[in-house]
Amino acid sequence: MTTMPTDPPADGLGDGLGDALGDAQEAVDEACRAAAAAAYGWRHTEAFARGRVLMAIARRMLADLDELVATECAETGKPAALAEAEIRGAADYFEFYASLVHLPSGDVLDVRPDLHVYTMREPYGVVGVITPWNLPLNQAARACAPALAAGNVVVVKPAETTSGTTLALARMALEEGLPPGVLTVVPGPGSTVGTAIVEHPLVRKVAFTGSVPVGQSIGRIAAERILPLTLELGGKSANIVFADADLDFAAAEAVRAFTGNAGQVCSSGTRLLVERSVHDDFVARVVALARRQRPGHELGPMITDKQFETVQHYFQVAAEDGLVPATGGTVAVAPGLAERRYVEPTVYVGVTNDMRIAREEVFGPVLAVIAFDTEDEAVAIANDSDYGLVGGVFTADMSRAFRVAHAIEAGQVYINSWSTQSVQMPFGGHKASGYGREKGIEALAHYSQVKSVSVRIDPAPPRTAARSS
Ligand code: NAP
Numbered sequence: 001m002t003t004m005p006t007d008p009p010a011d012g013l014g015d016g017l018g019d020a021l022g023d024a025q026e027a028v029d030e031a032c033r034a035a036a037a038a039a040y041g042w043r044h045t046e047a048f049a050r051g052r053v054l055m056a057i058a059r060r061m062l063a064d065l066d067e068l069v070a071t072e073c074a075e076t077g078k079p080a081a082l083a084e085a086e087i088r089g090a091a092d093y094f095e096f097y098a099s100l101v102h103l104p105s106g107d108v109l110d111v112r113p114d115l116h117v118y119t120m121r122e123p124y125g126v127v128g129v130i131t132p133w134n135l136p137l138n139q140a141a142r143a144c145a146p147a148l149a150a151g152n153v154v155v156v157k158p159a160e161t162t163s164g165t166t167l168a169l170a171r172m173a174l175e176e177g178l179p180p181g182v183l184t185v186v187p188g189p190g191s192t193v194g195t196a197i198v199e200h201p202l203v204r205k206v207a208f209t210g211s212v213p214v215g216q217s218i219g220r221i222a223a224e225r226i227l228p229l230t231l232e233l234g235g236k237s238a239n240i241v242f243a244d245a246d247l248d249f250a251a252a253e254a255v256r257a258f259t260g261n262a263g264q265v266c267s268s269g270t271r272l273l274v275e276r277s278v279h280d281d282f283v284a285r286v287v288a289l290a291r292r293q294r295p296g297h298e299l300g301p302m303i304t305d306k307q308f309e310t311v312q313h314y315f316q317v318a319a320e321d322g323l324v325p326a327t328g329g330t331v332a333v334a335p336g337l338a339e340r341r342y343v344e345p346t347v348y349v350g351v352t353n354d355m356r357i358a359r360e361e362v363f364g365p366v367l368a369v370i371a372f373d374t375e376d377e378a379v380a381i382a383n384d385s386d387y388g389l390v391g392g393v394f395t396a397d398m399s400r401a402f403r404v405a406h407a408i409e410a411g412q413v414y415i416n417s418w419s420t421q422s423v424q425m426p427f428g429g430h431k432a433s434g435y436g437r438e439k440g441i442e443a444l445a446h447y448s449q450v451k452s453v454s455v456r457i458d459p460a461p462p463r464t465a466a467r468s469s
């Protein structure tokens with residue numbers, strides 16, 4: 001069964017398409033030319049100096065945390081504590097990659113006695129970065145920091161509705177000593193600005209975070225241009241709970257897994273696979289904890305009107321499959337919440353893995369619970385998905401935990417905790433969840449390319465034979 005959406009979303013452009021496109025192309029062209037002009041200087045800046053600037057950017061983000069949090073909250077409606085954690089994480093990216101600019105970047109290869117052969121890593125030059133609205137500054141930093149550390153220059157297009165903190169980042173970076181042109185933000189719609197970046201001849205690599213249909217459309221352009229891509233797309237990740245797990249802890253983690261950022265996270269745990277012998281007991285714990293998520297407190301709103309509609313559409317989709325929510329399934333109403341778009345954490349029980357609610361990414365706080373009997377069955381269900389971003393396994397049997405973690409088709413797996421993500425851990429998908437890796441030392445490899453250099457060494461004059469007497 002194929003459940004992947006295949007058409008790029010409508011771009012909503014009406015009259016004035018030509019003008020908008022022309023303006024976007026002009027803005028992107030200007031940014032790319034400025035970037036290309038700055039590329040040589042940045043690449044050949046001493047590593048210490050590059051690292052210091054990246055570290056200064058990290059410190060500045062923390063110094064101006066309140067301003068960044070206020071901007072992020074105004075644009076997304078997120079609870080301030082969540083925005084703050086994400087922005088601290090954004091600063092972490094700059095700090096982490098600042099510390100990696102001194103990494104040895106090549107090898108010496110033992111090929112032949114008359115050759116000295118070595119490899120070196122080179123930046124691509126102009127890197128285009130396109131980011132979504134769900135964790136705006138955090139995701140921009142996730143791509144920009146390693147790209148800059150590897151010696152590239154960057155042109156960023158944030159999501160149109162949430163550009164504020166990315167624009168602030170570029171301003172702060174400039175004020176902290178990043179040379180002009182090294183990091184430029186071009187705000188605007190994806191259909192014009194985003195496309196213009198991917199098509200621009202000076203752009204040599206694109207890192208895209210967002211939906212599968214847009215990733216596919218970027219991939220088609222990239223195929224024509226032989227343009228390397230990092231694609232961080234969606235997910236429908238499985239969280240597997242065995243009967244021997246610490247059920248209270250696992251239930252709390254399972255709720256965190258699908259309600260964090262109101263489910264607007266690519267790595268949400270949206271399929272909960274529960275061993276049948278504890279299924280009813282475990283579901284009761286999950287439902288009780290889900291009901292404690294208070295809209296406007298722990299639980300943020302849907303960030304865009306479109307996402308608010310999408311989630312309600314999926315309530316309908318689930319109903320058409322005969323599902324009745326064990327909790328939620330509606331818009332949340334509470335005093336003072338009227339102006340925001342809240343939905344209740346929603347749990348569907350008795351889901352089968354062929355239902356749309358188990359196959360399609362909702363991008364809201366909606367959980368599909370599926371019962372299983374054996375380890376093999378759990379792994380098979382987890383892997384029966386178009387996506388493969390993350391996975392979780394909760395069990396007291398550590399051999400089983402490792403077996404399952406290794407069998408899950410996903411870029412990262414959590415054992416006995418959900419989403420212990422950090423900047424050091426490489427992050428990325430299998431299958432339709434994308435390719436390439438962000439985060440960790442690994443990301444540097446995706447923002448650079450290897451060159452091997454061989455040098456002929458003149459043979460030494462013949463040695464005088466050692467005297468034997
Ligand atoms: P989206 O519609 O794909 O948009 C992502 C970005 O691409 C936005 O900046 C958007 O611009 C731009 N864009 C839209 N059409 C484009 C085009 N034709 N060419 C170039 N760029 C274009 O995704 P979204 O709805 O914002 O975000 C939700 C999706 O992102 C979910 O599927 C989620 O799983 C995924 N996501 C993945 C990760 C990850 O790390 N794997 C992280 C977060 C989100 P505008 O919207 O401004 O027009």
Ligand code: MG
Pocket residue numbers: 009211
């Ligand atoms: Mg979109």
